Amino acid sequence: MKKIFINIGAIAGADLTPSKRKVGAEMERFDVVKDAWLIVNGERIEAYGSGQPTIEAGMEVIDCHGQWLFPSFCDSHTHIVYAGNRAGEFLDKINGLSYEEIGRRGGGILNSADLLHNTSEDELYRQAMERVDEVIAKGTGAIEIKSGYGLTVEDELKMLRVIRRIKQSVRAEVKSTFLGAHAVGRAYAGRQAEYVEYVCREMIPEVGRQQLADYVDVFCDAGYFTVEETERICNAAAQWGMRPKIHANELDVSGGVQVGVKCGALSVDHLERSTPTDFEALRGSDTMPTLLPGASFFLCMPFADGKTMIQSGLGIALASDYNPGSSPSGDMRFVASMGCIRMKLTPQQALNAATLNGAYAMDLSDEVGSITPGKLANFYLTAPLPSLEYFLYAYATPLIKAVYLKGEKC
Numbered sequence: 269m270k271k272i273f274i275n276i277g278a279i280a281g282a283d284l285t286p287s288k289r290k291v292g293a294e295m296e297r298f299d300v301v302k303d304a305w306l307i308v309n310g311e312r313i314e315a316y317g318s319g320q321p322t323i324e325a326g327m328e329v330i331d332c333h334g335q336w337l338f339p340s341f342c343d344s345h346t347h348i349v350y351a352g353n354r355a356g357e358f359l360d361k362i363n364g365l366s367y368e369e370i371g372r373r374g375g376g377i378l379n380s381a382d383l384l385h386n387t388s389e390d391e392l393y394r395q396a397m398e399r400v401d402e403v404i405a406k407g408t409g410a411i412e413i414k415s416g417y418g419l420t421v422e423d424e425l426k427m428l429r430v431i432r433r434i435k436q437s438v439r440a441e442v443k444s445t446f447l448g449a450h451a452v453g454r455a456y457a458g459r460q461a462e463y464v465e466y467v468c469r470e471m472i473p474e475v476g477r478q479q480l481a482d483y484v485d486v487f488c489d490a491g492y493f494t495v496e497e498t499e500r501i502c503n504a505a506a507q508w509g510m511r512p513k514i515h516a517n518e519l520d521v522s523g524g525v526q527v528g529v530k531c532g533a534l535s536v537d538h539l540e541r542s543t544p545t546d547f548e549a550l551r552g553s554d555t556m557p558t559l560l561p562g563a564s565f566f567l568c569m570p571f572a573d574g575k576t577m578i579q580s581g582l583g584i585a586l587a588s589d590y591n592p593g594s595s596p597s598g599d600m601r602f603v604a605s606m607g608c609i610r611m612k613l614t615p616q617q618a619l620n621a622a623t624l625n626g627a628y629a630m631d632l633s634d635e636v637g638s639i640t641p642g643k644l645a646n647f648y649l650t651a652p653l654p655s656l657e658y659f660l661y662a663y664a665t666p667l668i669k670a671v672y673l674k675g676e677k678c
């Protein structure tokens with residue numbers, strides 16, 4: 269059955285000639301079609317236009333009364349499956365401890381691993397689904413979810429099974445990433461090289477055999493995993509068809525960008541401490557630099573220099589990094605607003621980064637990321653807006669009124 273949405277105040281992010289990603293000056297184009305209509309056929313967008321539409325017999329008509337229509341956010345970096353929370357560390361941070369200090373004291377990621385170990389798979393799924401439902405209501409229509417709070421074969425598989433169950437139960441697109449090298453598991457304390465062996469020889473083959481992950485990730489940073497270890501893990505995962513998405517340059521200039529590009533990474537993420545050498549390494553590559561302003565905000569770190577990356581011809585994606593330690597929020601509109609406020613991106617650049625380029629960073633840009641005939645009908649409707657910039661300016665006003673995924677209202 270076809271649906272026709274009429275009296276749309278404007279379609280934002282309309283794209284008749286889609287590209288896989290937008291780079292450099294292209295990021296300024298986020299086309300707005302005023303006084304619009306849009307036809308959905310089953311799960312997909314069939315057509316859109318402006319002016320008076322032709323309404324065929326049998327179409328379901330949805331009168332939007334001037335609401336605006338945007339492509340769903342594509343959140344390409346989250347750790348949304350975790351147990352409980354780390355609100356205690358929030359207090360530690362207020363009292364002056366840094367993220368690294370909390371980690372060195374045995375808190376941080378290992379704290380979440382302990383909690384996850386003591387939580388049943390059903391309960392973990394229930395807690396994660398609460399967050400997934402929350403971000404869907406906030407406009408996210410495609411999401412990548414990482415493991416990395418297991419740190420043993422059994423618990424990593426448990427997390428990845430929860431991600432698979434989420435994939436099967438929501439209308440949003442879901443991609444899963446194996447992040448066994450998020451921290452050295454407690455049983456291997458002081459034996460990092462042996463832990464890396466364990467990741468490569470035991471975790472990756474089991475994850476691969478059970479086809480539980482689309483991608484592989486490594487926390488390549490000061491105090492975590494080295495460039496050499498990262499390359500070894502990426503090579504082991506490549507044998508199972510998992511492309512890398514690397515955590516790089518969050519805590520220090522880590523070499524993670526270069527090893528990511530060398531290993532054909534789909535994305536390198538964080539990049540708060542990047543240098544012009546890192547931008548140079550990305551030029552001409554297929555790797556999407558993905559910036560996570562939520563982590564900079566929450567940890568009071570520098571913001572990645574997205575503006576310079578775009579000026580030097582690169583494309584960038586924005587993602588939430590939703591996780592209990594460095595970004596306990598998956599609100600992609602707030603992420604895009606922070607892109608504007610703290611990285612000086614234009615609203616058009618921020619919205620492209622949070623939609624099409626995020627889709628690219630999940631290898632989903634043929635399916636989602638723009639309002640394009642043939643793509644999945646994943647979009648949301650907002651209150652009537654005075655302008656495109658108003659949507660990111662009024663960042664805390666609840667403007668999103670309805671969400672459609674694969675053509676159905678959620």
Ligand code: NIG
Nearest residue numbers: 377487563589591592593594
């Ligand atoms: O992307 N940096 C590594 N991983 C997460 C934080 C995970 C945690 O603290 O639980 C991040 O910021």
Ligand code: FE
Nearest residue numbers: 345347515589
């Ligand atoms: Fe992360």
